[in-house]
Amino acid sequence: xxxxxxxxxxxxxxxxxxxxxxxxxxxxxxxxxxxxxxxxxxxxxxxxxxxxxxxxxxxxxxxxxxxxxxxxxxxxxxxxxxxxxxxxxxxxxxxxxxxxxxxxxxxxxxxxxxxxxxxxxxxxxxxxxxxxxxxxxxxxxxxxxxxxxxxxxxxxxxxxxxxxxxxxxxxxxxxxxxxxxxxxxxxxxxxxxxxxxxxxxxxxxxxxxxxxxxxxxxxxxxxxxxxxxxxxxxxxxxxxxxxxxxxxxxxxxxxxxxxxxxxxxxxxxxxxxxxxxxxxxxxxxxxxxxxxxxxxxxxxxxxxxxxxxxxxxxxxxxxxxxxxxxxxxxxxxxxxxxxxxxxxxxxxxxxxxxxxxxxxxxxxxxxxxxxxxxxxxxxxxxxxxxxxxxxxxxxxxxxxxxxxxxxxxxxxxxxxxxxxxxxxxxxxxxxxxxxxxxxxxxxxxxxxxxxxxxxxxxxxxxxxxxxxxxxxxxxxxxxxxxxxxxxxxx
Amino acid sequence: xxxxxxxxxxxxxxxxxxxxxxxxxxxxxxxxxxxxxxxxxxxxxxxxxxxxxxxxxxxxxxxxxxxxxxxxxxxxxxxxxxxxxxxxxxxxxxxxxxxxxxxxxxxxxxxxxxxxxxxxxxxxxxxxxx
Numbered sequence: 001x002x003x004x005x006x007x008x009x010x011x012x013x014x015x016x017x018x019x020x021x022x023x024x025x026x027x028x029x030x031x032x033x034x035x036x037x038x039x040x041x042x043x044x045x046x047x048x049x050x051x052x053x054x055x056x057x058x059x060x061x062x063x064x065x066x067x068x069x070x071x072x073x074x075x076x077x078x079x080x081x082x083x084x085x086x087x088x089x090x091x092x093x094x095x096x097x098x099x100x101x102x103x104x105x106x107x108x109x110x111x112x113x114x115x116x117x118x119x120x121x122x123x124x125x126x127x128x129x130x131x132x133x134x135x136x137x138x139x140x141x142x143x144x145x146x147x148x149x150x151x152x153x154x155x156x157x158x159x160x161x162x163x164x165x166x167x168x169x170x171x172x173x174x175x176x177x178x179x180x181x182x183x184x185x186x187x188x189x190x191x192x193x194x195x196x197x198x199x200x201x202x203x204x205x206x207x208x209x210x211x212x213x214x215x216x217x218x219x220x221x222x223x224x225x226x227x228x229x230x231x232x233x234x235x236x237x238x239x240x241x242x243x244x245x246x247x248x249x250x251x252x253x254x255x256x257x258x259x260x261x262x263x264x265x266x267x268x269x270x271x272x273x274x275x276x277x278x279x280x281x282x283x284x285x286x287x288x289x290x291x292x293x294x295x296x297x298x299x300x301x302x303x304x305x306x307x308x309x310x311x312x313x314x315x316x317x318x319x320x321x322x323x324x325x326x327x328x329x330x331x332x333x334x335x336x337x338x339x340x341x342x343x344x345x346x347x348x349x350x351x352x353x354x355x356x357x358x359x360x361x362x363x364x365x366x367x368x369x370x371x372x373x374x375x376x377x378x379x380x381x382x383x384x385x386x387x388x389x390x391x392x393x394x395x396x397x398x399x400x401x402x403x404x405x406x407x408x409x410x411x412x413x414x415x416x417x418x419x420x421x422x423x424x425x426x427x428x429x430x431x432x433x434x435x436x437x438x439x440x441x442x443x444x445x446x447x448x449x450x451x452x453x454x455x456x457x458x459x460x461x462x463x464x465x466x467x468x469x470x471x472x473x474x475x476x477x478x479x480x481x482x483x484x485x486x487x488x489x490x
Numbered sequence: 491x492x493x494x495x496x497x498x499x500x501x502x503x504x505x506x507x508x509x510x511x512x513x514x515x516x517x518x519x520x521x522x523x524x525x526x527x528x529x530x531x532x533x534x535x536x537x538x539x540x541x542x543x544x545x546x547x548x549x550x551x552x553x554x555x556x557x558x559x560x561x562x563x564x565x566x567x568x569x570x571x572x573x574x575x576x577x578x579x580x581x582x583x584x585x586x587x588x589x590x591x592x593x594x595x596x597x598x599x600x601x602x603x604x605x606x607x608x609x610x611x612x613x614x615x616x617x618x619x620x
Contacts, residue, residue, distance in 0.1 A: 475527060476528075479529040479552060
């Protein structure tokens with residue numbers, strides 16, 4: 001397998017590599033000789049030493065390169081983490097984000113001196129609005145979850161502007177976990193909605209729970225089962241008829257690019273994860289960008305400033321009196337806005353459609369290849385991801401955790417496990433459009449081989465991983481008493 | 491699976507067992523096994539009154555956070571504070587050291603009569619695992 005690694009000896013902490021008096025850089029101290037720290041710093045603030053590792057440049061370089069070689073990343077092999085859209089991040093995005101005119105501006109520079117950057121972000125907002133079907137877009141939220149919070153705050157503000165107060169948010173049990181968390185964060189009450197046997201929202205239950213306290217339905221589309229809500233128009237119609245709003249979780253937008261515009265389906269407000277759908281780096285690879293699109297009636301409540309185009313050029317318009325307020329400095333994580341824009345413009349309109357087509361095709365290819373070997377509770381044409389159940393393997397005494405750990409031995413990053421909660425022993429697989437058929441086959445064959453081992457050699461699974469730099473980790477201790485600080489020995 | 495016959499069981503996988511005038515409540519080995527290794531148990535304050543199916547706490551494992559539902563109605567008169575420091579007791583001893591709450595039932599005569607007996611609960615779990 002590509003990405004397969006042999007066992008690597010344990011890597012010491014950088015502090016353990018330190019050797020007293022071994023500097024990485026020798027600053028030209030002579031320049032500072034005539035300043036006595038005690039004369040410029042407050043009393044008691046002058047230190048003679050710091051607990052920093054003393055290492056040479058080559059020590060630092062080798063340490064971090066070795067660590068990076070033990071890491072699994074989308075640049076080494078397939079990363080089919082369901083719901084996370086771990087697609088390849090094209091390097092042209094990095095080239096654009098490092099162009100001096102985009103990299104170097106300071107947020108407080110005069111607007112007239114950053115017209116190009118403002119034009120880019122203004123156009124990104126327009127393009128995202130066109131892709132998802134929304135009148136106005138803000139790029140300020142730094143994550144999908146923050147976009148969700150701004151969206152619910154906008155809905156609350158809109159309701160208040162109509163003299164209404166509603167405090168209930170309906171959340172299907174096939175939604176992302178951030179949805180109920182966001183509703184709770186904004187002081188609202190979560191009412192769960194069940195999933196019908198066909199994988200759609202149970203309309204009878206929806207009717208029973210819709211009342212004049214329901215502020216919003218938060219809908220993940222496609223759902224975390226990887227399914228398109230087939231009665232979406234009926235769902236949004238009924239929520240609106242009851243005076244509520246529909247929040248769309250757009251984290252799974254990859255499956256719909258160029259095919260369906262959520263704004264056309266009756267969704268009032270939705271976030272888009274640039275770090276999923278539009279190939280900006282995830283998590284440790286960089287800050288997120290959870291742009292938020294709204295229909296016109298919610299636009300007055302968005303955070304400011306917003307970029308406006310005037311005869312004289314682009315300008316920053318401060319938030320209006322109804323705004324829910326600022327949620328991030330300036331325009332959000334600008335570097336990732338540039339990366340996302342570069343991706344969209346380099347693919348173009350047809351490219352967007354192909355992304356969705358191939359993402360859905362790849363997920364269904366895996367669904368068909370894996371169906372003989374795993375239970376699939378909601379087995380119909382899926383969108384960007386397929387959710388398997390390790391229930392057949394559980395009867396052999398093998399749990400989904402064991403399957404996931406064994407995949408590591410095959411050089412494959414395990415899929416998301418035990419989510420969504422409504423699928424027993426869930427394995428949630430999202431290949432994305434960037435994997436070739438060879439790569440999909442290699443992944444499927446690894447998973448099929450593990451399913452065979454569950455029958456013939458289950459101990460291999462129980463003992464996995466055995467070919468990784470570390471064996472099975474103690475997740476209980478990691479949760480209960482994580483120890484992430486290095487402290488100097490006395 | 492064969493669960494003890496001196497307790498009754500809910501379909502949400504809580505057990506309830508009379509101890510004197512009180513009912514002691516915990517979760518079954520099936521529930522503990524489904525959750526995986528438990529890392530936190532959040533229990534109510536003593537004195538809370540619960541009705542059947544009221545959420546009385548949450549249990550967090552390495553996989554998920556799950557609500558705990560009261561199998562009986564009554565007043566919580568004690569909680570198992572040992573689970574604060576040793577939540578793993580829920581996995582290692584679900585029927586004994588891993589107990590969660592002690593309830594003074596509203597009506598002792600009928601408190602557990604609607605719950606499944608051991609045989610019915612075993613059959614229920616077998617069906618889930620089939």
